[in-house]
Amino acid sequence: MRIYACPNCKATAYFSNQRCMCGNTLVYDPERDGFVPNGQTCANRAQIGCNWVAEQADTGLCRSCAMTEVVPDIEQGDNLSLWARAEASKRWVIATLGRWGWFTDADEGPSPRFHLLSEDTAQGHTPVMMGHQNGLVTINLAEADPIEEVRRREALSERLRTMTAHFRHEIAHFLFERLAVSDPEFLTKFTEVFGDPQADYGAALKRHYAKGTPANWNSRFITPYASAHAHEDWAETSAHVMHLTDMLDSAVEAGLMLPTLNNLKYDAYAETSAKALIETAGAYGLALNHVNRSIGQDDIYPFVHSPTVQDKLLRAHGWLRGSGA
Ligand SMILES: [Zn+2]
Numbered sequence: 001m002r003i004y005a006c007p008n009c010k011a012t013a014y015f016s017n018q019r020c021m022c023g024n025t026l027v028y029d030p031e032r033d034g035f036v037p038n039g040q041t042c043a044n045r046a047q048i049g050c051n052w053v054a055e056q057a058d059t060g061l062c063r064s065c066a067m068t069e070v071v072p073d074i075e076q077g078d079n080l081s082l083w084a085r086a087e088a089s090k091r092w093v094i095a096t097l098g099r100w101g102w103f104t105d106a107d108e109g110p111s112p113r114f115h116l117l118s119e120d121t122a123q124g125h126t127p128v129m130m131g132h133q134n135g136l137v138t139i140n141l142a143e144a145d146p147i148e149e150v151r152r153r154e155a156l157s158e159r160l161r162t163m164t165a166h167f168r169h170e171i172a173h174f175l176f177e178r179l180a181v182s183d184p185e186f187l188t189k190f191t192e193v194f195g196d197p198q199a200d201y202g203a204a205l206k207r208h209y210a211k212g213t214p215a216n217w218n219s220r221f222i223t224p225y226a227s228a229h230a231h232e233d234w235a236e237t238s239a240h241v242m243h244l245t246d247m248l249d250s251a252v253e254a255g256l257m258l259p260t261l262n263n264l265k266y267d268a269y270a271e272t273s274a275k276a277l278i279e280t281a282g283a284y285g286l287a288l289n290h291v292n293r294s295i296g297q298d299d300i301y302p303f304v305h306s307p308t309v310q311d312k313l314l315r316a317h318g319w320l321r322g323s324g325a
C-alpha cells in the first residue's frame with residue numbers, strides 16, 4: 001500500500017486516515033489512488049468511517065460500498081463495528097487490486113458483489129458460510145471481531161487468517177470467472193497448473209474435512225486448505241500473490257531497504273518478473289519476521305515456498321497482473 005499526502009498541507013496521510021492533523025477531512029479517490037481536495041464523501045462515512053469519495057449519483061456511495069448489497073442488522077450487538085472493520089479491509093483489498101487495473105474505470109468487466117453477514121441476527125445465532133458463487137462473495141462478519149479471528153485461526157490451525165486474507169481469497173474466486181471469460185487459454189493452462197476446476201467440489205471438500213490434509217502438502221500447496229480442490233489452490237495461491245506484492249510495496253513505501261533492493265521508486269505492482277517479486281518479498285518477509293520477534297509478535301509471513309508452490313505463484317501473478325501465464 002502506498003503512503004499518501006494530505007492535499008491541503010502535504011503532511012503524510014495513511015490509507016485509512018479520516019482526518020489530517022491540519023484539520024482537513026481526508027477523502028480517498030480510488031481512480032486517482034490518492035487523497036483529493038474537496039471530494040464528496042461517501043454516504044457511509046458517518047456510519048462506518050468510510051473515507052472514500054462518493055461516486056454513485058443515486059446512492060452517494062463510494063465504489064467499494066456500492067459493491068456491498070447486503071449489510072448486517074446494525075441494531076443487533078456489535079454488528080455496526082464488525083461491518084465497519086470488514087469494509088475497511090475490503091477497501092484496502094480493492095484499492096490494491098486497482099494497481100493492476102481491476103475494478104477501475106478502465107476495467108470493462110463486472111465487479112464482485114458482497115453480502116456482509118453477521119451470525120448475530122434478530123432471529124438468534126445464524127451460521128454464515130464464507131464463499132463465492134456467480135459473482136457474489138459472502139463474508140462472515142464474525143471474524144471481523146479480533147478475538148473471534150484469533151479463536152478461529154487457532155481452532156483451524158491456520159498460520160494467517162485475517163479479514164484482508166478472506167477478501168483476497170474470495171475475490172480470487174471471482175477473478176477466476178473473469179479470467180475464464182476474458183482469456184481463451186486460461187482454463188487449459190489453469191488445469192495444467194492447479195488441476196481440474198470441474199472436479200466435484202462438494203465431494204472434494206467432504207474428503208478434505210474427513211481425511212485432512214495430505215502429509216506432504218507443503219511440497220505442493222501453499223496452505224493445507226489449498227489441497228482441497230483446484231479452485232481453493234487457485235484462491236489461496238492468488239491471495240498469497242496479493243499478500244506478497246502488497247507486503248513488498250508497503251515496505252518500500254515505508255522506506256525499508258534491503259541490500260537486494262535499494263530503489264525507493266520500486267513499484268511492486270509494476271514488477272513484471274514474478275520470480276524477482278516473490279524472492280524479494282520473501283526476503284522482506286524474513287527480515288520483518290525478525291523485527292516482529294523483537295517484541296514477541298508472531299511472524300508477519302510464516303510461509304515457505306516449495307519449487308512447485310513457487311511455480312504456482314508465478315503463474316497466478318501473470319494472470320492477476322493481466323499479462324497471462
Ligand atoms: Zn493536512
Ligand SMILES: [Zn+2]
Binds near residue numbers: 042043051065066
Ligand atoms: Zn464508502
Ligand SMILES: [Zn+2]
Binds near residue numbers: 170231235
Ligand atoms: Zn475458497
